[in-house]
Amino acid sequence: MTDGAEPRLSDALAACGRAGSAPEFSAAAKVLLAEARLELTERLVAGAPVEALIAHYRTIIDALTVRAWTLTLGEQVPLVLVATGGYGRGELYPHSDVDILVCGSPEAQQARAEAVAGFFSLLWDCGLKLSQAVRSVDDCLAESRAEVATYTALLETRLLAGDAGIHDALKQAIESPEVYGAREYFEAKRDEQRRRHARFHNTADNLEPNLKDGPGGLRDFHTLNWLAKKLYGVPSLAGLVPLGLLGEAEWDALLRDWRIVARLRFGLHLLVKRPEERLLFDHQKRLAELYGLHDSPESLAVEQLMQAFFRAAAILLRINDRLLQRFEEHLAVEPAITPLADGYVLKNGYLLAADNRFAELGMPALLGLFRIWGSQDACKGLHSDTARGLAEALDTILPYGQQPEPARAAFMELVAQPHGVLSLQRMARLGVLARYLPEFGKVTGRMQYDLFHVYTVDQHTLNVLEYLRRFEQGRLDGFALPHEVFPRLRKPSLIWLAGLFHDIAKGRGGDHAELGAYDFLRFAAAHGLPSADAQLVEWLVRQHLLMSLTAQKSDISDPDVVNAFARTVADREHLDYLYVLTCADIAGTSPKLWNAFKDQLLADLYTATRYVLRVGLEHPLNAADIRADTRDMAMAALMDAGLDEAVIAALWDTFPEDAFLRYRPEQLVWQTQGILAAAGDTQVLVRELPGGDSLEVFVRTPNRDGIFSGLMATLDRLDLGVAHARVLLSIDGYALDNFVTLKGGHTPDAKRVAQTLQAALKDPASIRPAKHLLPIRLRHFKIAPRIEFSPSAADGRTLMSLVCADRPGLLAGIAYVLLQRKVRVHDARIATFGERAEDIFVLSDREDRAITDPDALHSLHEALLDYLQGRKP
Missing domain, CATH: 1.10.110 (Hydrophobic Seed Protein)
Structure with a gap:
């Protein structure tokens, strides 16, 4: 505490006591609250116990409310001022609601209605946020019978001022079993907790946890206290220990972990200066600084802060489950x-x-x-x-x-x-x-401070194991092949071990896949795993990112990419295990990360690699063979649908050869049918992909500059995120653009999307990208843009690799910069990992040649940096 803090607070309290009028008291109270919160912050930083901080603040609020009461109602009144809820319990945080009840007969209420209203107004004027009520004892009973939350608040009352006899009568009435039976109350609070947990996906391991209402939060601790009071008549949860219903070790753990969560909540209120209960990204770093935590080579300060919370919440939740079961058993007949x-x-x-x-x-x-x-x-x-x-x-x-x-x-x-x-x-x-397994203990409760991983490492691992279990059980919505591949796994126990170890070395520095593989080899040796099994799992842990990165960052329609991947995988067994693990790993990272596009992408890579392995690595995929097979399969399907072979062939004669390499047969069927069925120079086809979360868009329009930029800007305005882009040029001068897009919350239906794109293609170069505000969550992640050019890309074009912070409208903005610099886009692979975008573009100049001039590349680089760093609109 700084010198003079105590005298300042004492002076402020004294000023409130001397105040003779409401305005004088209000002014003094505001000074008192400001001084109190400043002092509490200093004591928090100095390491004062959270119980002492809570008690100190409660004492100050008690003094304020009692002085306001006597100032407005006097000393002797036939009413009572009672603290209820959290304030009644004495657990008051710096910006919590101050729950108070004025209780007395209807006649006493009516006679002093103006004074009571003045009392409430005075406390509001002081800057306190009240939760207030004026009731008789009978009113309190009626409200309690109607609403369990009211009953719960009245279970925890504390006399502040006024007639103590009324308070005694209120307590006696509320504690009567006639108001709420023990079983009825237990079931109401248990069901209330289940609904509350469901709002947070039944896990404490959320990226931005709610300290009060989330699973393992303070409300779970309070629920146990309320039930202990109601079911066993003890003043608090500690009273269950002598009864043998709560072990001393359990009580010690509950109290220890309550302190951790309560301290976080107390600090959060002081930090943000409002009743915030969510530990948002905006506050996590600042709170870690407030607590004096420092980054280390193993973990960031914010990760240390959050790991302490997650471990505490897990234990609170675990003991909460045990006690609720004991209470339930106690009530069983x-x-x-x-x-x-x-x-x-x-x-x-x-x-x-x-x-x-x-x-x-x-x-x-x-x-x-x-x-x-x-x-x-x-x-x-x-x-x-x-x-x-x-x-x-x-x-x-x-x-x-x-x-x-x-x-x-x-x-x-x-x-x-x-x-x-x-x-x-x-x-x-x-x-x-x-x-x-101590290595697993190190990642228990360990968060990763990014927007890609929305769970702690241990919770992510459990999610992966759960998806693997579901794949074993059969088909799972949203997944094309895992249920077919899983039965071919030689030993399911090996995929369980791979899932368990794949991220077990997170946060130790270095390559977590390599470190995890080493951890597994030590585990395998200690447990006597057969050599072949140990080598397979070690390879899976070391290479668990290989398939995901290949599918998302490389062009898997390129035979060379598939051949290289097949050489690394080497055999069907490794491919099967890796494919199943990859699907579970992506899906278990975030509820929003898995989608129909990723499912198709991985299934395509799996299928193509399986073919290479079947014919033998000595017979790699050949582009000419792929084109021929794609033509034959698409032609057969179109002719089965009643289309004339000559008409199809005439259209396909205008397609570039790459169309039969880059597109799957069913895509060519859809595109061909759409083109032949439509009139005019421009056709726009839109269809929903399986799963309902994605749309595929195909555009055929006379080629001119600005098409890609205009389409990107329009898709952005339609709240469609582009996951993949194919930009081809037909022999007769048409742009053939195909996009896989992810729906947003405000995306219209496919028909409206097609109509909007059709209109945009009348003058695409004139469409400027929309301006977006950067979401708050993205503002905390500063990623220095990295732009690299390779003049040796295939087809005599230039490959541009771009890594930067993601933001709404990013792709539309990049496309507009490229248009302004007179650069054409021929292909794009879009990958977003939380707050990080990693995109690859195939570019050319206006004459479809590679951009080789160093000055032109430098100018383009600077223009993109200007946009990404906000120096130009």
């Missing part, structure tokens, strides 16, 4: 028990061990628990007593390197079971895996 093998029973659907002393029984007993659990499809989860025994054993679990050989063998046997992936997921969520 008669237990239903089903005996199982090895000393286990199902009690009310939950797995209960006869002996829950896992700390003494050791790793074999723990692994046996997961083995039995996996064999019981009807099991709802672990019984709370067994879950508590498991939690108490966590600190006794040795890393696998220190485990005896039988324990390691039992672990591998568990993973090899049909339910092996479920067992891994459960061991991870309950903290066992982080102990047994």
Whole structure:
């Protein structure tokens, strides 16, 4: 605390006490609140316990409200001022609502209605945000019966001023079981929590978590407190410890992790100066600085801050689940028990061990628990007593390197079971895996400060394992081939291990794929994996990004690209495993990352590579053969549809040879049918791709400069993001442009898209890109643009590689700069990884020649930099 802070605060409190009028009090109170929040910030930075900070702020607010009460209503009134909700509990944060109730008879309320209104107005004028109510005891009971939230707020009341007898009567009335029965209240709060968790996708591991309402947040802790008070009549959750319903270790963990989350919330309120509960990107770095955290070679300061939160939230959520189950069992009328093998029973659907002393029984007993659990499809989860025994054993679990050989063998046997992936997921969520496999423990709760990875590393890993499990179970909407490929995997347990290890070295510096592969080799040696199995999984971990990067950054219609990829993969087994892992890895990264285009892209690469491997690497793909096969398949389909072969051939004679290399047969069928069915010089075809999240657009129009730029600007205005672009030129002077686009929230239907593009093509060069505000989330990621040119691209053109920060309308802006510089675009591969765009363009000058003049390339480079850095519109 800085010198003079305490005297300043004391002076401000004294000024409030001396105030003789509402305006004088309001002015003094504003000074007091400003001084209090400044002092709280200084104490927070100095490391003061969060309980002390909360108590200090509550004392100040108590003094303010009581002084305002006496100033407006006097000392002796037949009313009572009561703190309710969080304020009643005493847990008040710097910008939380101040929940207060004025309680008294209707006659007393009416007689002093003007004074009560003045009291509320005075507190609002001071700068406090109130949640206020004026009710009689009977009113409070009626509102409580109608709304469980009101009842909950009145469970936590604290007398501030006025008639203590009224407060006693209120407490006695609210605590009566006639208002809410124990079972009814439990079910209401449990269901309320389930709905609340569902809003956050039932995980605490979100990129910008909600500290109050999210899973593992403060509200989960409060819910347990409310239920403890209602069901057991204890003043707080700590009162369950003597009753044996809450272990001392569990209470210590709850209190420790409540402090972590509460401290974050307290600091967040002080930092943003408003009641913000979401830990947004905008605040994470600043909060880490406020706490004095520093970047290290292993992790950024912000990542350290967030890892502490995620680990605390996971434990709060885990204990919350256990206690809710105990409460539910306490309310059960008669237990239903089903005996199982090895000393286990199902009690009310939950797995209960006869002996829950896992700390003494050791790793074999723990692994046996997961083995039995996996064999019981009807099991709802672990019984709370067994879950508590498991939690108490966590600190006794040795890393696998220190485990005896039988324990390691039992672990591998568990993973090899049909339910092996479920067992891994459960061991991870309950903290066992982080102990047994220390490398996994290091990434537990570890966030990556970017917009690409929206989950912590451990949650992403669990997502990947879940997708792999679904692929094993059968067809999954949005995925073309994984369900067909998965049954061909020699050992499913190997894909579980690859999924577990693929990101296990994140955050250690260096290449996480290489480090993870090394980690797996040590694991495989310790667990006695056969050499062939170990080599396969090690290769998958080391190469787990290969297929994704090849598909998204390279032109997979180029036979050389597919041949090179096939040589790296080498055989069908490696291809099958890698394809399934890649699909799960992308889909498990973000709910928005997987789409029909990526599905098709990976399926095309898989199919083409499988063909190369089938005919043999000594017979690589040949462009001429691909063109011939594409022609034959498309022609057969068109003739089956009733089109004349000569008419088709005449149209195709105008197509460049690359059309039969770059397009799939079904695309050529769609394009050909559309062109032949339409009149006029310009045709625009639009169709929705499977999955409903993408549109494919094909344009045939007389070639002139500005087509690509105009189309990009128009697609941007239609809220369509371009994922892929093919720009070809027909022999008779038509542009043949094909785009795969991703729908936005305001994209019109396909018919409207086609009409808008048709209109835009009347004068495409005149269309300027729309101006966009940069979204707040993108403002925190500064990526220096990198632009590189290669004069040796195929077909005598220039390859431009561009890496920069993503933003709305980026592609439209780049296209407009290229138009202004008299540069033509012949192909584009668009890849976006969160906040980072990595795009590749094939360019030429207006005469379709490579851009080789150094001055021209430098000028283009500077023009693009000007746009990307905001120096020009």
